[in-house]
Amino acid sequence: MKRGRGGMEESEMRSAIEELSLVVKDKPSGINPDAAYLPTKPFLYTCNLLIQVLDKIGPTMAVLRQDIHQNIQKLDKMYESDPSVYSNVVEILKKEAREGIARKPSSCSRALVWLTRSMDFTVNLLEKLEKDVAQSLEQVVEDAYITTLKPWHGWISSAAYKVALKLIPERKAFIKLLIAEEEDYDMLKEEMRELISLLLPLLDDIHSILRSFHLDKLKAK
Template sequence: MWGVIFWGVITTSTCWHLIGWRVQKWRWMPDYQFPSSRYNRLSCTAGRLESKYSSNPSEFNLLYNMVRTEIEAKTAKSSSSCTNGLLWLTRAMDFLVELFRNLLAHPDWTMSQVCTDSYNKTLKKWHGWLASSSFAVAMKLAPDRKKFTEVIGGARDLNADMEKFCLTFSPFLEENHKFLASVGLDNLKAS
């Protein structure tokens, strides 16, 4: 269900799986519309990464190679770069890991509380006032917690899966942050 993670590096196929999983989970929720701007942004990120990969599959089978190439070309800080895509995909997955941690640690919280706390810990510092304000408005439309867990996991208990995902995926995200920091690109804000 959660996909394959290759320790220390993210392959292009893993990236596709993560983007698709995140978008599809939100789109399956009948009471919640995935914000079109977020869906479009993920689709554009996926398109950029696919296009770059397709231009030279043997060179760009690892996303870090895309970043290194963009650094050499001095295009890494562009809002339309694959580097920016990897950075924001990593941050989005930070949010998802924190969301699952909150679901596990706070069974009494509403989805709005779970999402808001996750957002404040992971994405808020990178967003400007418009994105932060939009998030606050979106939380008024957050789905019911029970409905959310039913949609992503059916009738089965998700706790073990969420815990395994967080334990497995967190070191991988840390590795992405370390790599991006090592090239001076982990602290870019939204443009």
């Protein structure tokens, strides 16, 4: 559990909803690369909160978690080098595009690509959990992986996820971990719907930005 802006303990999901609400409120319209805006710190904070949601699935998500964490660190390091310039992630993409390093494995541009795909995975997983109560958590995770991450992974990453699927807990145990104190399942489902409704348009914008920089088709090495 996290402490919200009002000082009360709340779930990671509720914290993510609050942070994303601020991002949406402050976001200017338009996806032109010259005008596009993705606030660096709120975006990375939200990614960190989603890591904590995935953590509740257990060791199965260790590979994805490590990948997300490393990519957050790359972008955060660039931001800290000049917060006034890099408060907008798009400025980082512009810098690396000018320098011709955007496609390199160590680039922040590639880090944003994989953070975006990890968020795609999380949204897909939450959508399936919220809509289909009959599916096992293993099936939900596998379907979400096949839809969002597998098309971009090489055989090594795909093999690692196949092994990890064997460690997924029961769906009921996972749901119980997601429910905050003084919440019930219906409240959790409402939070899922709210978070999804905020994440989907944000992800649409990010994917449009990535396409404008010709980064949307990058695959794992």
